[in-house]
Amino acid sequence: xxxxxxxxxxxxxxxxxxxxxxxxxxxxxxxxxxxxxxxxxxxxxxxxxxxxxxxxxxxxxxxxxxxxxxxxxxxxxxxxxxxxxxxxxxxxxxxxxxxxxxxxxxxxxx
Amino acid sequence: xxxxxxxxxxxxxxxxxxxxxxxxxxxxxxxxxxxxxxxxxxxxxxxxxxxxxxxxxxxxxxxxxxxxxxxxxxxxxxxxxxxxxxxxxxxxxxxxxxxxxxxxxxxxxxxxxxx
Numbered sequence: 301x302x303x304x305x306x307x308x309x310x311x312x313x314x315x316x317x318x319x320x321x322x323x324x325x326x327x328x329x330x331x332x333x334x335x336x337x338x339x340x341x342x343x344x345x346x347x348x349x350x351x352x353x354x355x356x357x358x359x360x361x362x363x364x365x366x367x368x369x370x371x372x373x374x375x376x377x378x379x380x381x382x383x384x385x386x387x388x389x390x391x392x393x394x395x396x397x398x399x400x401x402x403x404x405x406x407x408x409x410x
Numbered sequence: 411x412x413x414x415x416x417x418x419x420x421x422x423x424x425x426x427x428x429x430x431x432x433x434x435x436x437x438x439x440x441x442x443x444x445x446x447x448x449x450x451x452x453x454x455x456x457x458x459x460x461x462x463x464x465x466x467x468x469x470x471x472x473x474x475x476x477x478x479x480x481x482x483x484x485x486x487x488x489x490x491x492x493x494x495x496x497x498x499x500x501x502x503x504x505x506x507x508x509x510x511x512x513x514x515x516x517x518x519x520x521x522x523x524x525x
Contacts, residue, residue, distance in 0.1 A: 332511035343500055343516045388452055392511050400452035
């Protein structure tokens, strides 16, 4: 079983809709979870970090963490074409290394 | 300021060349990282420096040689690379603490092509 599982997509949503990106992880020790956005040909950009169960909101982004279900998600409200990118979830594993999921490609259509 | 800088942006080198990638951060972070990223794959960890000491080497071939001259600088020396080493090389930095669960910030990367 992979440490981090993400649907590779592409996830296609219309402009203005809510995009929902999901990630499951296998390491119950994990305490810190991160979402990165990566545009094609660019480096990953940190957009959200979440450390405790529940929701964390920042502008149009909401991260949700459920440690019991080993599940973390990212909601993007009012999706814009500029949100089209690959979204990587990541967490620190038991070896204290940041481990990435394979990424979900999001396409927001005007 | 969450800026990590990397030079050069692009590098083309032959298999017999020696070159170096450079990374710099001025955020006061004491952990710095090198990652390798192939197309349509997530970043793969290569090396971790914590307080200027190499703490993790993910079984990287010896043709890649990291160096951390001080707390702000990180180099990756390249020698006798193979075409399959062509990738985006990313530098990142973070704070260090108990549990080490701090956010990592990435530089723009160096696009390396080995011919």
